[in-house]
Amino acid sequence: MNALLHGDAAADAAAEDAPLLRLSGVNAGYGDVKVLRDVDLEVARGEIVTLLGPNGAGKTTLLLACSGFVNVTSGDIAFHGQSLIGTVPHAIARRGVAHIPEDRSLWPTLTVDEHLRLTAKPGALDVYDLFPEIARMRHKRAGLMSGGEQQMLAMARALVSNPEILLVDEMSMGLAPVIVERLFGTLEEIAASQGIGVLLVEQHVHLALRHATRGYVLAGGRIRTSGTAAELNARWSEVRASYLGTS
Numbered sequence: 643m644n645a646l647l648h649g650d651a652a653a654d655a656a657a658e659d660a661p662l663l664r665l666s667g668v669n670a671g672y673g674d675v676k677v678l679r680d681v682d683l684e685v686a687r688g689e690i691v692t693l694l695g696p697n698g699a700g701k702t703t704l705l706l707a708c709s710g711f712v713n714v715t716s717g718d719i720a721f722h723g724q725s726l727i728g729t730v731p732h733a734i735a736r737r738g739v740a741h742i743p744e745d746r747s748l749w750p751t752l753t754v755d756e757h758l759r760l761t762a763k764p765g766a767l768d769v770y771d772l773f774p775e776i777a778r779m780r781h782k783r784a785g786l787m788s789g790g791e792q793q794m795l796a797m798a799r800a801l802v803s804n805p806e807i808l809l810v811d812e813m814s815m816g817l818a819p820v821i822v823e824r825l826f827g828t829l830e831e832i833a834a835s836q837g838i839g840v841l842l843v844e845q846h847v848h849l850a851l852r853h854a855t856r857g858y859v860l861a862g863g864r865i866r867t868s869g870t871a872a873e874l875n876a877r878w879s880e881v882r883a884s885y886l887g888t889s
């Protein structure tokens with residue numbers, strides 16, 4: 643640390659050096675049920691990081707812990723170097739952490755426009771430009787949209803809140819491959835052009851590793867290995883046999 647920096651300037655400099663999101667030694671779970679154990683993980687600006695692992699590994703729990711819905715019993719989750727522990731979910735969202743849950747959490751009777759108006763902040767990205775498919779149905783109710791259109795709306799709703807990081811749970815679930823590719827393409831585009839960090843839970847390992855910069859493998863609540871997407875791809879059969887029990 644530069645000795646000339648002190649007070650707010652030092653704190654600002656530290657926040658600038660810190661990764662966007664850093665989990666260190668995180669233990670978390672539901673009441674007596676311990677799920678995450680000593681989890682260390684980082685996401686930098688503009689980076690797509692994938693979190694892989696078998697069913698029940700704790701992937702959703704990890705995302706929920708980052709957005710304040712799951713109790714962290716020890717360790718820290720820091721955003722721009724500042725701890726999020728003890729911060730309520732809506733305040734975490736306001737700080738720039740947007741969560742797109744697996745079930746998308748849309749309101750079936752609200753229209754596309756109404757969903758976006760609920761979370762839009764001044765200066766938000768033009769999501770209708772990003773997703774012309776849903777621009778054409780801005781007065782349609784979410785409950786009447788296809789799965790792919792709903793996923794676009796869920797992503798658009800997250801993006802209009804001007805997030806710095808997107809936590810995305812199982813985006814590809816139940817969608818046609820062509821839609822999935824299109825959504826991953828959009829994530830890559832916004833990560834590169836806006837510097838948004840993405841932490842992405844995905845069951846389709848090779849799909850995720852094709853679009854991510856780096857990845858972590860979680861099994862039994864612990865990070866078992868991590869690396870660049872290229873490294874994990876090259877080691878995948880060994881990783882799968884060692885940690886996922888599906889040799």
Ligand SMILES: Nc1ncnc2c1ncn2[C@@H]1O[C@H](COP(=O)(O)OP(=O)(O)OP(=O)(O)O)[C@@H](O)[C@H]1O
Pocket residue numbers: 672675677695696697698699700701702703704
């Ligand atoms: N609300 C809850 N209360 C108690 N235990 C829970 C709760 N939600 C999840 N769990 C348990 O926590 C563990 C991790 O679940 P989690 O949903 O985080 O896994 P996951 O890796 O997302 O799995 P999947 O790939 O099936 O989505 C599981 O053993 C699960 O049964």
Ligand SMILES: [Mg+2]
Pocket residue numbers: 701702703744
């Ligand atoms: Mg899950």
